[in-house]
Amino acid sequence: MSLMDQFKSGLARSRDGFIGRLGGLFSGGDIDQEFYDELEEILVSGDVGVQTSIKLVERLQDEIKGRKIKEREEAKNLLLELIVQIMGSAEITNEPDQKPYVILLVGVNGSGKTTSAAKLASLYKRSGKEVLLIAGDTYRAAAIEQLEIWSERTGVDLMKSQAGSDPSALFFDAMNAAKARNVDVVIGDTAGRLHSRYNLMEELNKIYRVIGRNIDEAPHRVLLVVDATTGQNAVAQAKKFNQSVPIDGLILTKLDGTARGGIVINIQDELDIPVSYVGTGEKLEDLAPFDPEYFARALLEI
């Protein structure tokens, strides 16, 4: 199955959600206030956020007036375009351009960092890269074991340290090991932390600095892992994490549920942080590059 198909099959399930099934909205009828209200509701129910939803609908209204559009079908395509425009503005490359190419995964508790690290390792491994995983979550009980099991399943090397030890020290050693072993891609897992915890965010910044001290310009990518079921709080997460370590992209996980992850529109719009990958299941292969158009279709339920 191609990556795109996976992305679609994962999202297809989300689209069967029983709340907000408004597929008929775009099929016929006039463009009236009721149409706009329902549109706003679809966006809000997809976690786009009420302010952004209103903004989007207003922009659509202007465009519709400007282009003298009468059909709902055309209006639909216009909104699709608007969202794709916002979400697809950044050029996303997932190809490593340095060696070793260091990727750091960060995020709040339970967003899916460890699983995403394993999936990402598997993705690079399948494309023929030499990968090294770092079990940087030394805090949560058995997080190291969790990644250890994944590393066995993917056949990717793992660097780990004692539970409860300082993650920065582990990352320092891991960078040396990566250079010595001549690996292509290094993927670092970190402990989940709430963005409102000042000390934990400082710890993260320290990890970031330690990596950079050992390998120039590393980490080359910092990805924030965001659970697609998250509501408006995801914007606060992105903001605070971005203050601690510069975030290059998002991994939007758990898109195989009924949540549509509309909050990433705000994050892209406000902070200019694009979505890099989406997680669509529990298997190692269930990670795909982000497709703005497919995302927009799923969000609008069309």
Place this chain on the structure above:
Amino acid sequence: MFSNLAEKLQDTFRRLKGKGKLSEKDVDAAMREIRLALLEADVNFKVVKEFVNSIRERAVGQEVMGSLTPGQQVVKIVNEEMTGLMGAEQSKLARGEKGPAKVMIVGLQGSGKTTTAVKLASYLRRDGRNPFLVAADIYRPGAVKQLEVLSSSIGEKYYSNLENDPVNICKEGLKAAERENADVVIFDTAGRLHIDNEMMSEISTIKDEIKPEEVLLVVDAMTGQDAVNAAASFNEALGLSGVILTKLDGDTRGGAALSVRKVTGCPIKFIGVGEKVEALEPFYPDRMASRILGMGDVLSLIEKAEATLDQDKAKEMEKKLRQQQFTLEDFRDQMGQLRSMGSLDDILNMLPSGGNIPKEIKQMSLNEKSLIKIEAIIGSMTREERTNPSILNSSRRRRIAQGSGTTVQDVNRLLNQFNQMQKMFKQMNMSGKKGMGKKMKKLKNRFPF
């Protein structure tokens, strides 16, 4: 939690109360504001719609328009509806009729089930019960190990078996619990998507086999609109008895709590408020409703203070305050104790009408970063300087600023605040002597802010 929502609602209330006459337009405007506030807090849009509609219906009716104080009437209606939405009384865990009570923990992936299961065991132990844990999540790598490590760390017994299937693990686990004479068994099940038919039927089989007294859904407080979908599906498949809301220690607005409560009709029984094993608290809906509506939650505050603060120290402090010997050293001590109670924002939100506390005070004492600064400044003083701040001349202040990595302005600001506080105590001592409730008196002494 909820502080943002509370602020917005209280703004709306203030505007309404100021009006002598209320037109339908005024009501509409207020309803729009309430709708926005709730949506921004992630309350599900259908729940919001119903909520706003029922308020509007009552608000434009005779009940309000005919009254002399229509604004206040609307506020009263919102209060009633909100309290109705949150539920009234705190609901306790059911006990087993014969044998141990069985508690099943269910939920989506990453909501915090395993951590919550162990926190619940720790809570029940402190409550005088004898809990036992069963590790039934054999799907997520390392999940069983996580439960084993966490349980052992607090000395709780558990059953685990990686070779068996979840249904049998639960059955065996129950037997093991009975052998151990446990009076409550907590089953930690695997995270699953509510639309995964296979996994959902597995969990209803487990339920049929062990016949639990409690099926608790664990919900991440940061969940958005989708919270209702998951909650409704789990409720349909299993018949939930309650909800545990996790990760409330963040800056989430927690609207999911209202949504989940509305779609399932189940009470929220516990909330998770931190990473430590002890960080699980019973949930009091009435108190939370009054917190949202700005009426404060003094009861929780007193309980929290009594649970965390050192009683002897508090008495000593009270004496010091009375004799006006409160020093910077005591100030630092108190701050440490305060911080061990949780974030200062949380504490302030429990005070009656968060709206009445001037913004300046909030900003002064609430920024955690500035607290760290204050601690550093006091830490850089000599003992003599701490007990007698009046000797702090400019060269001493410079040295302190340098030592604590702050500026002389920071040091001056702190000293000013400290002076203000001492003045406040003096006044409090005088007014405190006449009829204030005993608890309140204690409380005031403990919280100079």
